[in-house]
Amino acid sequence: MAKTIIISNRLPVQLQISNGDITAVPSVGGLATGMKSVHSGGDSLWIGWSGLTDEEIPEELVPKIDSALAEHGSSKVNLTEKEVDGFYYGFSNRTIWPLFHYFLEYSEFELDSWETYKAVNQKFADAILEKANNEDTIWIHDYQLMLVPQMVRAERPDISIGFFLHIPFPSYEIFRTLPWRREVLQGLLGSDLIGFHTYDYERHFLSSVRRLLGLEVSFNDIYLDDRVIKVDSFPMGIDYKKFSDAAKEHSQRTEDQKSELQKRLDTHKKSAPDAKFFLSIDRLDYTKGIAKRLNAFEYFLKKYPQYKEKVRLIILAVPSRSNVPQYQLLKREVDELVGRINGELSTVSWTPIWYFYRSMPFENLIDLYTSSDIAWLTPIRDGMNLVAKEYIATRTDKTGVLILSEMAGSANEMNESLLINPNNFEQI
Numbered sequence: 001m002a003k004t005i006i007i008s009n010r011l012p013v014q015l016q017i018s019n020g021d022i023t024a025v026p027s028v029g030g031l032a033t034g035m036k037s038v039h040s041g042g043d044s045l046w047i048g049w050s051g052l053t054d055e056e057i058p059e060e061l062v063p064k065i066d067s068a069l070a071e072h073g074s075s076k077v078n079l080t081e082k083e084v085d086g087f088y089y090g091f092s093n094r095t096i097w098p099l100f101h102y103f104l105e106y107s108e109f110e111l112d113s114w115e116t117y118k119a120v121n122q123k124f125a126d127a128i129l130e131k132a133n134n135e136d137t138i139w140i141h142d143y144q145l146m147l148v149p150q151m152v153r154a155e156r157p158d159i160s161i162g163f164f165l166h167i168p169f170p171s172y173e174i175f176r177t178l179p180w181r182r183e184v185l186q187g188l189l190g191s192d193l194i195g196f197h198t199y200d201y202e203r204h205f206l207s208s209v210r211r212l213l214g215l216e217v218s219f220n221d222i223y224l225d226d227r228v229i230k231v232d233s234f235p236m237g238i239d240y241k242k243f244s245d246a247a248k249e250h251s252q253r254t255e256d257q258k259s260e261l262q263k264r265l266d267t268h269k270k271s272a273p274d275a276k277f278f279l280s281i282d283r284l285d286y287t288k289g290i291a292k293r294l295n296a297f298e299y300f301l302k303k304y305p306q307y308k309e310k311v312r313l314i315i316l317a318v319p320s321r322s323n324v325p326q327y328q329l330l331k332r333e334v335d336e337l338v339g340r341i342n343g344e345l346s347t348v349s350w351t352p353i354w355y356f357y358r359s360m361p362f363e364n365l366i367d368l369y370t371s372s373d374i375a376w377l378t379p380i381r382d383g384m385n386l387v388a389k390e391y392i393a394t395r396t397d398k399t400g401v402l403i404l405s406e407m408a409g410s411a412n413e414m415n416e417s418l419l420i421n422p423n424n425f426e427q428i
């Protein structure tokens, strides 16, 4: 039977080894959350990196790891520490991620990382070729694997390949600064269908294909040799029912059934019934505008002191890419800002910011969504931003306010929210 093979850098679960045993924890992040629902609904295999390098996996645990992954319909690509360094922390997250989010000043162009990116993309392609039958559909995800479509196409010219980019595709003027811009485009053009979150990203991509490769482009078709490649926008959604059902279930819980976090949230609500919770949830990433948001919150409290003790900002910042220097600096900046603002403005009965630097289980995420009056999401650039959609899905009593950055892909669809320009401090 034909199957769908999903390929992404990370698998839907991350493996951890403790006391010689394997545990699988769900991966956090937009791609994993979104694609999990597709994966669990049909006949599919997910290929990706397990989160453990070859050096971290003792030989005797390999069969256990393979069977733990098989339980989740997954199969792993093995990567050494050096490969993870060059491919993931290097080219993917120090070159492509900042460049595609318009952080040109953070983009590093290192030949070594590019070479590792190519070699690791070939490893992913080989893993696909090993598992795929000709009638299968190959669905490749995201900026870490942009060369894989052409690598698979070269060996299996007739197989169906789709590619989806979860981050913005930048304008030609930005993309052209990449030394390996033609190779990246040629890699992507191995696909039959290339998807983006928004029409703008699609337009930027087509413009780069036309100008850098000189190919014929008609509407959203690209003509390459005897093939026609379709390009389109597919704004990614969420598993709405999962979030709204969870919210309904939470609202019916008895005191005993509530989580510790929910009990704490309730206590604070009861002690100040007209106080409001602002919520912000992001991976700790410089594209998400977390530091600006904190500065704006402080500014708001100083400019409108009547809101002191009336509002509280709950920040859930999920650890991310902590090996990359910019992320370490950001972590320090956010820690310091939270410390300074709380130090300056707290009273005996009120702390303005509750800061969680960790990943929370799904059930606590729902507690936060359903207890917060305002979701405050102000990324500087964001491919889509699923948190905005999840917040709305959990507002089953139809209350709540969404303040959303114009620079998030989701702003194109959610224009009933309060849209702000994240670079306009007063507006935030």
Ligand code: GDG
Pocket (backbone or CB within 6 Å): 028, 029, 030, 031, 033, 034, 165, 166, 167, 236, 281, 282, 283, 316, 318, 358, 359, 360, 361, 362, 365, 382, 383, 384, 385, 386, 387, 388, 390
């Ligand atoms: C990339 C693009 C695009 C967050 N904290 C926890 C947790 N999450 C889940 C949320 C949400 C996901 O992570 C975050 O998704 P986003 O879309 O907001 O952002 P990225 O991770 O940057 O995702 C983005 C996305 O891909 C999809 O294409 O929208 O623009 O950057 O689903 O619920 N989940 C749990 N605990 C947490 O602490 N369980």
